[in-house]
Amino acid sequence: MGQIRVGTCSWTDKALVSSGWYPRGRRGAEGRLRHYAEQFPVAEVDSTYYGLPSTRNSLLWADRTPEGFRFDVKAFSLLTGHPTRPEALPADLRPALARQRTGSDDGLLDEVWNRFSGALEPLRASGRLGTLVFQFPPRLAPGKPAVQFLRRCRERAAGWPMAVEFRHPDWWRPGYIDATTALLTELGTAAVAVDMVQTLPTSVPPVVRVTTPELALVRFHGRNSAWGTGSKEERFRHGYTHDELAEWAPRIRTMAEQAQEVHVLFNNCCGDAAVRAAQSMRHLLGSRRVVPCD
Numbered sequence: 001m002g003q004i005r006v007g008t009c010s011w012t013d014k015a016l017v018s019s020g021w022y023p024r025g026r027r028g029a030e031g032r033l034r035h036y037a038e039q040f041p042v043a044e045v046d047s048t049y050y051g052l053p054s055t056r057n058s059l060l061w062a063d064r065t066p067e068g069f070r071f072d073v074k075a076f077s078l079l080t081g082h083p084t085r086p087e088a089l090p091a092d093l094r095p096a097l098a099r100q101r102t103g104s105d106d107g108l109l110d111e112v113w114n115r116f117s118g119a120l121e122p123l124r125a126s127g128r129l130g131t132l133v134f135q136f137p138p139r140l141a142p143g144k145p146a147v148q149f150l151r152r153c154r155e156r157a158a159g160w161p162m163a164v165e166f167r168h169p170d171w172w173r174p175g176y177i178d179a180t181t182a183l184l185t186e187l188g189t190a191a192v193a194v195d196m197v198q199t200l201p202t203s204v205p206p207v208v209r210v211t212t213p214e215l216a217l218v219r220f221h222g223r224n225s226a227w228g229t230g231s232k233e234e235r236f237r238h239g240y241t242h243d244e245l246a247e248w249a250p251r252i253r254t255m256a257e258q259a260q261e262v263h264v265l266f267n268n269c270c271g272d273a274a275v276r277a278a279q280s281m282r283h284l285l286g287s288r289r290v291v292p293c294d
Contacts, residue, residue, distance in 0.1 A: 002216075002256040004290045005070060005130075006282045007040035008274040009219065009267035012047070019272040033064045040278060041291040042070040042130060044219075044265050049074040049135070051088050052115055058122040068291075070130035071123055072163070072217070072263055076116050079109065079156075081149065082137050090115075113156045124160075130263055131161040131190060131215055138167040138202060142176055147183060154187045163217045165192035172207040184211040193255075195248065196221040203227075208251050210258040218252065220277065222268035237270040240277040242284075249284045 010016070011032055026035040036043060045061075047053070053073070061071060078084040078097075086094045089112070096108040123129040134153060140146050154162065164184060166172065171180045184191050191211045194204045195218065210216045221227070222238030229235070248264075255262045264281060266274040282290055 002258070002260045002262055004252060004256050004262045004264065004285055005040075005042035006264045006278050006285070006290065007042035007044070007266075008269070008278050009044040009265050010046050010269060010274075011036040011043050013269045013274075015269055015271050016275065021272040021275055030060075030064055033061065037065040037069050039275070041068065042072065042263050042265070044133065044267075045071050045073045048116070048120075049077050049082075052076055052090070052112070053119040055119045055122060058120055062122055062126040062128050065128060067127070069128055070261075070263065071128050072130040072265065073120060073123070073132050075132055075134045076112060078112055079116065079153065080134050080136050081140060110156065117157070117160065129161065130261070131163045131217065132157060133163050133165060133192065133217070134189075135165040135192075136167060140166070141168045142170050142180070150183065150187065154189060161190075161215060162188075163190035163192050163215065165194065165219060167202075167204065169202060169204045172205045177207060177209070181209045181211060184209070188212055190215045190217050190259075193218045193251075194221065195219070195223070195244075197223040197225050197227050199225060200227060208255060210255055212259065214260050216255040216259040216262045218248065218255075218262070218264045220248075220264070220266045220268060222270075222273075236268050237273075238268045239273050240266075240268065240280065242280065245277065245281050245284055248281070252285060 017027065022032055022035055026032060084097065086097055089097055093108065093111065096106050099106050100108050120129065170176060181191065189211065191209045193206065193208045195206055197203060222236050224235060224238045227235050252262055252264060266277045268274050268277060
């Protein structure tokens with residue numbers, strides 16, 4: 001029976017910091033992470049989507065968390081096919097980005113991967129790395145080009161734990177679910193199950209498939225109908241109810257029967273809504289399989 005780790009998709013979100021959740025004296029960078037790691041055994045790093053990580057930060061994150069803590073790290077935007085601002089890259093790589101936009105890769109993605117993974121090596125060496133989360137853009141629809149792109153991503157990240165979140169709903173529509181499950185299983189990547197509003201054309205179905213024996217992952221985005229529009233706060237503003245969380249408890253327990261670890265991460269980042277939902281979910285799951293905070 002696998003372990004269940006519950007946490008949030010960021011411990012540095014401005015809305016969380018300003019909510020008052022962090023006590024006085026622990027609102028600096030070091031104090032925040034140490035306090036968070038006393039409450040939860042896993043966290044997602046989302047800053048690595050917007051810019052390349054640094055070895056220094058990886059060393060600090062490992063030093064400020066207890067043994068057994070896990071970081072799930074989001075892949076840099078360029079590695080997942082998202083639009084990327086030149087300013088997000090080191091200055092020496094920006095000319096290659098301009099060339100890529102004219103149709104020439106020029107080895108840019110390989111170099112970006114080398115710097116991205118190299119900076120995260122201290123997390124992997126310390127046992128703190130949970131997985132790399134590759135969140136693909138909505139335009140990546142099922143089909144031969146998308147499958148080829150996924151294969152290239154996996155080849156580049158060979159030897160690293162990897163999880164995949166699709167933002168195009170067709171990957172998990174009836175008629176394609178089995179093909180998606182088979183592909184991710186073949187690639188040795190964990191399928192990310194998603195909870196989000198289900199009333200939009202772009203809504204990703206809440207399908208649960210365990211595709212690796214090592215890890216299964218669930219990300220809770222909230223159920224706000226403003227998804228895809230408005231500000232970040234509007235898209236993710238949602239307070240999960242007891243019943244909404246209870247829907248997932250048996251699914252998560254079933255996932256734990258198939259994977260060594262299950263990571264449950266809340267991304268409804270508005271004020272302290274994510275930490276409150278995470279605490280409620282941990283209470284709902286109330287089991288020895290749920291990893292307690294140190």
